[in-house]
Amino acid sequence: MYSGGQVSVLAFCYSRAFLNGGGMEYLIIWLLFAGLAAYFSSVKGRSSVGWFFIGALLGPLALVALWIVPSLRFDDTQSRNIASRFGVYAKYRKCPYCAEVVLKEAVKCKHCQSELEPAE
Numbered sequence: 668m669y670s671g672g673q674v675s676v677l678a679f680c681y682s683r684a685f686l687n688g689g690g691m692e693y694l695i696i697w698l699l700f701a702g703l704a705a706y707f708s709s710v711k712g713r714s715s716v717g718w719f720f721i722g723a724l725l726g727p728l729a730l731v732a733l734w735i736v737p738s739l740r741f742d743d744t745q746s747r748n749i750a751s752r753f754g755v756y757a758k759y760r761k762c763p764y765c766a767e768v769v770l771k772e773a774v775k776c777k778h779c780q781s782e783l784e785p786a787e
């Protein structure tokens with residue numbers, strides 16, 4: 668999404684601001700963005716350590732990037748909902764005996780202990 672050039676320009680700007688300016692305020696802002704990126708990434712089910720560094724490097728741009736990337740956790744919940752509505756979706760399927768959503772590979776329902784046909 669960002670070229671190496673853009674990243675190094677940003678890193679340069681940050682380090683310049685750091686050396687020239689008040690120092691402490693920039694450090695706080697820098698940590699704030701890193702912390703926010705780490706927090707929002709964990710909410711979205713992504714690596715918070717990785718996003719901490721991306722937040723530290725890109726600042727507000729990392730938050731924009733995080734907002735754009737699809738949430739892994741949301742996708743999973745959505746897959747389960749679709750599976751419970753239509754029978755099979757992604758890695759989930761609905762148990763024909765108790766109507767709970769189980770993993771597609773499961774041969775035994777974890778909810779009602781029924782034997783399930785192996786997935787095709």
Ligand SMILES: [Zn+2]
Nearest residue numbers: 762765776779
């Ligand atoms: Zn079941």
